Amino acid sequence: MKHLVLALMFVAGSLGSDFAYADAKKKRDPSWAITYTGDLSGKISGSITAVAGASSSTAIRGATPVLGGPTFNGSVFLAPGKTGPATIAPFSMTLADGTKCSQGAETRVRANVRNGERKTYHIEFEGALDCDGKAIEIEGFLKG
Structure with a gap:
């Protein structure tokens, strides 16, 4: 169970950084x-x-x-x-x-x-x- 929670946190963190990158890129294109x-x-x-x-x-x-x-x-x-x-x-x-x-x-x-x-x-x-x-x-x- 501990490994599943860590894996989910890693995936969520990875997705979050991808979304943050997409938001940052969007802000560069006014x-x-x-x-x-x-x-x-x-x-x-x-x-x-x-x-x-x-x-x-x-x-x-x-x-x-x-x-x-x-x-x-x-x-x-x-x-x-x-x-x-x-x-x-x-x-x-x-x-x-x-x-x-x-x-x-x-x-x-x-x-x-x-x-x-x-x-x-x-x-x-x-x-x-x-x-x-x-x-x-x-x-x-x-x-x-």
């Missing part, structure tokens, strides 16, 4: 990421995404499990399920240090929707934002 350059530079990314469609636009949001961590959100002006070029407005994001960034009056975030289905949504985007008076250029993606 569901969304944005690289920014200009007056500020860096990269934010996360594993939490939300995609919700209406008749003429799709709302997208990216976040991290950390309360107050980096986020972004915007409305993609392309009907749900469709693919191709689109505009995102408004678009805003919060950097890791809490700096808020948004579109200025004359800036635009352009997008290319590669997959418009809600469960497998894939969009790439780029544009210019203002972060508390500092100008940045962004490039990013979201994969649902």
Whole structure:
């Protein structure tokens, strides 16, 4: 009986480490990421995404499990399920240090929707934002 308990503990420990490795690997492959350059530079990314469609636009949001961590959100002006070029407005994001960034009056975030289905949504985007008076250029993606 003692050997059976030890064998079960070994198997459970082995499975646990495999699951932990899979979780760690999953965390290295973010569901969304944005690289920014200009007056500020860096990269934010996360594993939490939300995609919700209406008749003429799709709302997208990216976040991290950390309360107050980096986020972004915007409305993609392309009907749900469709693919191709689109505009995102408004678009805003919060950097890791809490700096808020948004579109200025004359800036635009352009997008290319590669997959418009809600469960497998894939969009790439780029544009210019203002972060508390500092100008940045962004490039990013979201994969649902």
